[in-house]
Amino acid sequence: MEPLDYRARAVLARIRHMLDQFSMRLEVDWDYDVRTVLSDILKLAMGELQFGDGAPVDRALLITRGGDGELLETGAGWSSGEEDLSFSRTIVEETIRSGNSVLCEDAMDDPRFQSSESLRGLNVLTLLSVPLHIDGAMGGALYIERRDARHLFGERDRKFVEALAETIAPTVHTVLQHQKHVRELRQLRSRNEAEAQMGHIIGQSTAMQRTLELATTAAHLDRTVLITGESGVGKELLARAIHTQSPRAQQPFVVVDCSGLSESLLESELFGHVKGAFTGATTDKIGAFEAAEGGTVFLDEISDASMPMQQALRRVLQEGELRRVGDRNWRKVDVRVVCATNRDLSREVEAERFLIDLFHRIQEFPLRLPSLRERREDIPRLAEHFVALFGERKNPPVRGLEAETLALLSGRDWQANNVRELRNVIQLCVDLTPSEIISPDVLHRVLNIRGEESTESASAAPALEEIQFHPGSLIHLDRSGIADLIRSVHEETPKEQRPWALMQREFGGSVITETLRQTKWKLRPAARLLGLSPVKLRTEFRQWIEYLLSHFGGREEEVADRLDMPLEILQRKMKDLGIGDEIADPDAAKGEGA
Incomplete structure (x- = not known):
């Protein structure tokens, strides 16, 4: 394919220079609004945009991944005459799925998208959708359309828009990183303010x-x-x-x-x-x-x-x-x-x-005040606080707890005396540990000294008598919600997003999670109780976690909250199940069939 002509390269150079100047002037504060900034970037680019025939575009949209990891959201928009930010979701999803540009010279008669509901609803004659590669990953799409039959997009236009997307991608990446950092700082400030306001009480549950x-x-x-x-x-x-x-x-x-x-x-x-x-x-x-x-x-x-x-x-x-x-x-x-x-x-x-x-x-x-059983996600921070409180008094100082120790602490019920009981256990662990880090063996020893069952022995509690349930007594369905779900299905809906697959995944994942909770998060005892092979349970549980990671955009804290599972245990199970960091990317999760 022939290279861009001189005029196109000059336009891109001007846009690149303007974006560089824009980045240097960008102010990141508590009121930082990523949508406004993305809109400014797109306006700068569109103000300089010229196609070979000299005709302007009707609409251009910069579309980025949504916060929940599944939905696509319109990050910014520019229009020559209206504020409409709607777009063909089918075409943008195809762009991001394939990683390739989509050129519809005549959108109404393109055989690839004749069944597209979103495209039929738009009065568009010609459009371009090109992928936006951000930091080596698929980050969204640049979407441009025209409604004038005299000026249809062609291959030269596709090549030019791909170069435009490559030009603005670094600035978009910087803006999205700023958004992430500001969100984290806001959360940190909120947490610090809450602790300062309430006497440094530890509790983020x-x-x-x-x-x-x-x-x-x-x-x-x-x-x-x-x-x-x-x-x-x-x-x-x-x-x-x-x-x-x-x-x-x-x-x-x-x-x-x-x-x-x-x-x-x-x-x-x-x-x-x-x-x-x-x-x-x-x-x-x-x-x-x-x-x-x-x-x-x-x-x-x-x-x-x-x-x-x-x-x-x-x-x-x-x-x-x-x-x-x-x-x-x-x-x-x-x-x-x-x-x-x-x-x-x-x-x-x-x-x-x-x-x-x-x-x-x-x-x-x-x-x-909730019991410690109702706020298990606070147990690791409480435990680390008590280690810091007592650990400095020992020579050499005790610095922390192993991840497995934290998981064991998080799995206990603490019914006897809640936070005070946890405090006493940690204090004795600090007294007895021979190293700077408290190991699970030290915790088991402390629990034995206190005359309490360890987490492992607690999981072997005798089963209750067999209980008979009448049909329909275990599951209470939201009939109106299911009806809405069924009505939302259309021809383009993939199999894994149809009601049967969604209900199987939700119900199966919930039953497995609850069974694991009863067995203190041990897979083999849970498999025996459910009548599944360990391999089958591992596969189902892995797919459930991958789906939730995809849904929550890779945010493990939200997945742990959804599962009502201590974050440390979730991370340990992810490691055991071979769930890698790439699942945090929703596209990777979808690619594995989560």
Whole structure:
């Protein structure tokens, strides 16, 4: 094929120079909008674009891979007379699939695309779609069309547009990299801000982030807060963080454990006493409420308070006043109260062990802290935090944990004491490890010393009695959703995207994942339970993970969240199954039949 003529090379040189200048002036900040930048790039190129016949193009689109790895999105557009950004998806998909340019000199009569719904819907007479190679991979397409029958595209135009795509590709790559980096920095800033706002509480799981967002709101409202959750989930830590971020932050934060004191001692601890109020009261003493004047009182395990104490607390919350033990005078106090319990207070009210009036007064802003079982993805960060906390005290210091150790920690239920239990396990691991990195053997030894089952032995728990299910009781289908899926099928839909294949993949993958969860992510026990050969299960599980990686654009964190699987275990399984980094490219995933 003959080379580009002098005029075409001159046009491309001007475009290249303008894009170089554009890249140097490009500002990347928190408000960086990749669509706007891509649109600017395309406008620069189109402003200089000239074809051999001198006629302008009607529309040009720069199309890049969508964020979810499957859909194609219009990254930017330029039009000589309208803002329409629609395009022939069939032709663009063919361009990206084959890696070759598609030239339709007469789009309406081209036998290759006569069945294309997207092309029939466009009033296009001639078009060009050329691949956009970005950093050695297929990154999208440059799509140009005309609607004038007097000026049809030809081979010379195809060659020119291919050279144009090659010219703008490096700048597009830079812009997309900026988008990736800004997104990562935004996420990092958001995470740091959330931790700073909530006292450096570690928790990036969806369940924990939901609670922290509510806690941030509660901090700025002068309401009584009730924090519920299992033992060891960090209720006092959250209460202290709420106080730290509240307008009362410069005033005292006073903690009272309602479960650790007798009724008489608790009364004195909360409200204080006067000299001579009881034997041993040799001086006046202020209680927690007066000591926290202007600040916050945290009442831990408030459900353990006796009925008389509950009545006294109700008075403080209702009237803002108290009376010291042995005193006749009422004293005004200005405090905020945060309460915590590991019990269901509504049931305590039903059992008449807790005053209903007090229950409603302390539950002005309820917060529930999830158990560690509900936030498994936070376990690796928590474990690493505790290693850093205790590891520096040892000589030589302990630096971290092996990936398998993290996977074992993430697979445990931590039902006894949640984060506090994890903290104690890590502390003992640091004490006993002979090296700088905590190995699985050290973890097993620690669990044995603590009299607990290891993860491996826990997977061998006795099976339940056989349960009989009636037809239709196991699966609940979204009939309207399936009907919409069926109606969306057209002649061009590939077999792997049709309803039967989609439903098989979704259902089979979900059953395999749940079975693996029951067997602590061990493939062979899961295969035995499902009645599959290990080879069959490995194949099905591999295809399920590859499909999810393709769907989420290779983002392993989102795949782990979809599977409700610790990220470290997902990465270990990917390595075991031979799933390489290339699956992060959605085209590669599709090429393997994921």
